[in-house]
Amino acid sequence: MAEAVLIVGQGLAGTVLAWALERAGITFVIVDGGQAPTATAAAAGIINPITGRRLVKSSQIETLLPIARAFYQDLETALGVPLWREMRVRRLFADDHERTVFASKQARGELAPFAAESDDSGFWIKDAARVDLPALILATRTHWRQSGHWRPQATESAFSLVIDCSGAAITRRSEFGFVPWEFSRGEIIEVAVAGLSPDVVLNRRHWIVPLGTDTAWVGATHQPGLTTADPSLAGRRELERSARSMLGQRPFAVTGQRCGVRVNLPDKHPIAGPHPSVPRLGLVNGLGSKGVLWAPFLAQQWVAYLLSDTPFVSKIAALRWAGP
Numbered sequence: 348m349a350e351a352v353l354i355v356g357q358g359l360a361g362t363v364l365a366w367a368l369e370r371a372g373i374t375f376v377i378v379d380g381g382q383a384p385t386a387t388a389a390a391a392g393i394i395n396p397i398t399g400r401r402l403v404k405s406s407q408i409e410t411l412l413p414i415a416r417a418f419y420q421d422l423e424t425a426l427g428v429p430l431w432r433e434m435r436v437r438r439l440f441a442d443d444h445e446r447t448v449f450a451s452k453q454a455r456g457e458l459a460p461f462a463a464e465s466d467d468s469g470f471w472i473k474d475a476a477r478v479d480l481p482a483l484i485l486a487t488r489t490h491w492r493q494s495g496h497w498r499p500q501a502t503e504s505a506f507s508l509v510i511d512c513s514g515a516a517i518t519r520r521s522e523f524g525f526v527p528w529e530f531s532r533g534e535i536i537e538v539a540v541a542g543l544s545p546d547v548v549l550n551r552r553h554w555i556v557p558l559g560t561d562t563a564w565v566g567a568t569h570q571p572g573l574t575t576a577d578p579s580l581a582g583r584r585e586l587e588r589s590a591r592s593m594l595g596q597r598p599f600a601v602t603g604q605r606c607g608v609r610v611n612l613p614d615k616h617p618i619a620g621p622h623p624s625v626p627r628l629g630l631v632n633g634l635g636s637k638g639v640l641w642a643p644f645l646a647q648q649w650v651a652y653l654l655s656d657t658p659f660v661s662k663i664a665a666l667r668w669a670g671p
């Protein structure tokens with residue numbers, strides 16, 4: 348008899364989906380062959396409710412944030428590993444244009460309830476968070492290795508449903524050739540720096556996220572169209588300049604660099620659900636820069652579909668790209 352669900356890829360998408368299936372009592376196997384490039388290994392794990400040069404509130408954040416918080420907190424309690432940390436973002440204005448955009452959006456109430464106190468140099472964003480992604484991947488992989496749910500590889504034909512969560516490697520599946528995939532390479536640098544507040548992300552074009560008392564990550568670059576995951580000197584220089592501008596006189600030293608490839612879709616929404624005409628194939632992908640926020644909602648959609656045939660929300664369904 349065919350086994351139940353095979354999840355291909357244990358990045359953020361596959362991990363979150365597998366945990367949701369486990370909680371729902373749905374039998375699964377998850378495989379990961381360590382194929383590069385991945386995004387999760389380079390990601391800082393930040394949820395920032397207001398982002399970008401135009402100071403845009405993340406789409407559907409009021410719905411997604413409580414789902415994400417409950418999901419990661421459940422996982423950390425069950426596995427006994429700290430994963431979720433509430434943070435604040437100190438958004439520093441890059442120029443007068445941003446100052447003006449903030450003033451008008453704030454006056455119209457567009458940034459509520461996330462924009463807090465402001466002054467001439469910037470404003471505070473509340474209800475941000477950081478998920479410790481390396482700890483998430485390690486703890487769940489250890490858990491599933493022990494329970495026999497994790498394998499380095501598996502034969503897909505032995506499963507009644509294959510859910511592809513392979514990030515940028517999705518292009519190998521011609522069945523999803525109708526999806527207009529877009530890619531964006533991203534880099535971060537690791538720095539040694541003392542005295543940062545552990546619960547504050549600094550943000551001006553790039554961000555600095557503290558990881559402890561004397562380490563931080565600075566990121567992330569956006570290089571649309573690139574799918575190679577080799578750290579570059581140009582990326583390092585760009586991030587060093589940004590770190591210097593945010594840290595002022597505070598000295599720092601670069602201790603490492605990582606690179607990953609994000610998958611995006613033109614409408615800036617992720618994609619999840621069964622293939623429109625190959626029902627034993629599905630996916631979760633296109634998480635862009637907001638994977639931590641979106642992944643639990645997408646996993647919830649899969650559980651509802653598998654348990655009670657509930658259709659996927661149309662904004663994220665694979666069907667939206669399949670044409671008439």
Ligand SMILES: Cc1cc2nc3c(=O)[nH]c(=O)nc-3n(C[C@H](O)[C@H](O)[C@H](O)COP(=O)(O)OP(=O)(O)OC[C@H]3O[C@@H](n4cnc5c(N)ncnc54)[C@H](O)[C@@H]3O)c2cc1C
Pocket residue numbers: 355356357358359360361378379380381382383384385386387388389390391392393394512513514515516532533534535566567568605606607608609631632633634635636637638639640
């Ligand atoms: C520099 C950078 C910083 C980022 N920072 C943030 C952030 O702060 N907050 C945030 O929310 N998002 C951030 N992101 C985005 C985030 O990383 C992604 O949204 C998310 O990690 C995507 O996860 P994924 O599981 O879809 O893909 P991936 O992480 O790429 O995982 C795919 C997995 O599939 C495996 N795989 C591939 N092919 C196969 C195969 N044939 N068989 C088996 N396994 C396979 C790979 O080994 C990999 O483990 C960042 C991205 C980058 C690049």
